[in-house]
Amino acid sequence: MDVSKSIEINNNDYDRADEVEIMAGMMSGESLMQPNAATGQDHRFTLTALTSLFFMWGFITCLNDILIPHLKAVFSLSYTEAMLIQFCFFGAYFLVSLPAGALVKRIGYKQGIVSGLLIAATGCLVFFPAASLQSYPVFLSALFILASGITVLQVSANPYVAVLGKPETASSRLTLTQGFNALGTTVAPTFGAILILAGAEGGAEMMADASHGADSVKVPYLILAGALVTLAVIFSLLKLPAVTHADEGAEKQTVDANQQPSAWAFPHLVLGAIAIFVYVGAEVAIGSFLVNFIGEDNITGLPEAEAAKYITYYWGGAMVGRFIGAAVMQKIAAGSVLAFNSVCACVLLAIAVLSDGYTAMWALLAVGLCNSIMFPTIFSLAIHRLGIHTSQGAGILCLAIVGGALIPLLQGVLADNIGVQLAYVMPIACYLYIAFYGVKGCRA
The missing domain is CATH 1.20.1250.20 (MFS general substrate transporter like domains)
Incomplete structure (x- = not known):
């Protein structure tokens, strides 16, 4: 089924009650919606704004590859203990995907995006007390909160990109936005190397000082928190096209697959x-x-x-x-x-x-x-x-x-x-x- 052919765009006033969350349907097994082909609206500005989200969560996800060796050295962790960073981060996808789908279905795409950005920003801010307390468990909690926000963002933004334009060009739009996601993962290591690792490499004496090593994450994650809050404000002010329920009869085709439980x-x-x-x-x-x-x-x-x-x-x-x-x-x-x-x-x-x-x-x-x-x-x-x-x-x-x-x-x-x-x-x-x-x- 083509996701881009499963939604109808309503270009009238934004109505939160009428929005449909596709990913929630994906998680629950609900049917998808049908689009209205006669949209004709220019969504380039909205797509540009959404592309920034793909870049941000790619950037933040890849930054974990810098955090792992850094926190391993700061807290003298084993490799198994250091991998708890990825365990907490990607574990959020498993635990939060279903609740995120239900949340976005209830409050809509726009508020879902804003909520995801604010949750992610909160996770970034928790890095500050984690560094001050020199507590690895608090760092892991910060990562889980951060990943939870990104999960809400993915549940909101991924299907939304598919419907902002002509159905036949949905694949190209998704490819483009995913390309910017990969751009985020490409530039993040350099950012992390400069602001996190370089600042912590002052020799054995510096690395022996756990408080100094932990403090090097404060500025980078405060910068990220500021960027996420700024995006949240921008998206709260944007007037995004609403997505409404459509006739689902067209998708109830008689095919062999439909006979399976x-x-x-x-x-x-x-x-x-x-x-x-x-x-x-x-x-x-x-x-x-x-x-x-x-x-x-x-x-x-x-x-x-x-x-x-x-x-x-x-x-x-x-x-x-x-x-x-x-x-x-x-x-x-x-x-x-x-x-x-x-x-x-x-x-x-x-x-x-x-x-x-x-x-x-x-x-x-x-x-x-x-x-x-x-x-x-x-x-x-x-x-x-x-x-x-x-x-x-x-x-x-x-x-x-x-x-x-x-x-x-x-x-x-x-x-x-x-x-x-x-x-x-x-x-x-x-x-x-x-x-x-x-x-x-x-x-x-």
Whole structure:
């Protein structure tokens, strides 16, 4: 089902009571809505504003890759303990997605976006007392609050972008906004390296002072809090097009899929949910350990502030590959491209595990290019031919993002026991499963 063909835009006065939250429908298995093709309104300004949200949550999410080595050093954490950062952050997706969908369905897109921005800003502000108290649990609480706000933002903004314009151009709009999300993940490491890691690298004496090391996060997250509050004010003043209920009769087609009791009856969806789980987990785990991996004596031995700058290449590769992959998949089957990228990722990870020096570093960074098409490709393959169960299937896939909380934690356990470099056998196993899904699982 085309999400862009599931909503009707009402360009009259903003009416909160009439708004429909698509993601809430996705989570609950409700039917989607039908659009009114005769919108004709120029939504370029609104889309520009929404694009800023995609940039911000990509930026904030990637900043975790800087926080992990920094807080690990400040609090003398094990790798397992440091991975609780990703556990708390991505765990919010699993715990907050359903409540966020219900919230946005009740208060509407506009207020949902404003609420998400304010919740995220609150999480950023909690970094200040966390640093003052020198408390790792308070840092984790701040990250959970921050991620909860981003979850509300995603539930509000992702489906909304699809309806702001002609249905036939919905895919291009989503690709563009996702590209700015990748831009945020690309520039965040440099920001974090300059403001967080560089400020904390004054030698052994400075790092031994936990209060000084913790204080280095105050300014960056206060800046982020200010940016989020500013966006909240801007969106509260914007007059966004309302989304209203439409006749759902057109989507009740007589297809074989509609005869199934639920989305869980489709093997290719269930296998796809596992693929989303391991993909997000592998992508996050690789980024989480990059600074420590690059800083290993047998790799480059670079200090953290210098090593962090190379993370840009990992996320930048994902941004570039997204547009290349979109063109390639117009001529080659999506499942084949997915399998090819997965096998390439396995080869690159094997090189990173078995070699040393810059060869290992660049091999690991190149995995970002392979990651580029995986999430949208798995998602589209998994919801293919679900009929009226498409919305429920999409909700199942969204919940599978919790892999970003669990797999990095497992890799942290491995790193503590066999070392950071050898621990990268964990994402190899993940990509092998994704290759299976591309070749066979998606056709189940």
